[in-house]
Amino acid sequence: DVKVTQSSRYLVKRTGEKVFLECVQDMDHENMFWYRQDPGLGLRLIYFSYDVKMKEKGDIPEGYSVSREKKERFSLILESASTNQTSMYLCASRDGEQYFGPGTRLTVT
């Protein structure tokens, strides 16, 4: 059974904090993705990676960075969290079919 896990289901952080969201997949997939999902805006791609240490900007990379040191792990970093980064964050991995993690609901106060 395929599995993508995310480190937290719910997270509350203060403005200005550095935030790490971790994603792990057990399917040996090359491609991994980070999205955010907001009502009325759908899924928006933040960053993706097609190999270890490789990263590509998605549609909305501003305010975010990523790290992929191992094939199975893809981290999203908010260097200085802001209230407009309050959202649902979804990680996915793909090799043909794409599978999503359960999501992290991040609230920045």
Add this chain to the structure above:
Amino acid sequence: EDQVTQSPEALRLQEGESSSLNCSYTVSGLRGLFWYRQDPGKGPEFLFTLYSAGEEKEKERLKATLTKKESFLHITAPKPEDSATYLCAVHAAGGGNTPLVFGKGTRLSVIA
């Protein structure tokens, strides 16, 4: 530019009332079309992949079909537990690493 448009935005059905959701796409070349189900507060759950026009796939009360311009998700005799948002996405030609392009989804409510 590759685009995916889903309609309707929201659909309300009585239990047992069959209907279809539409996914229209514009891509330079299609590598695959994906359907997902998403429950509130959860990540999307993979349902189907379709690769070529004329292809059909079924799972319980759901059947997905594909033409050269659109895909339909047919829901036969729906039950309240089918209530969810259904997302469509395309993988366009241009390399295996190309991100999927998602539609904004159809929010389905099935009333008992």
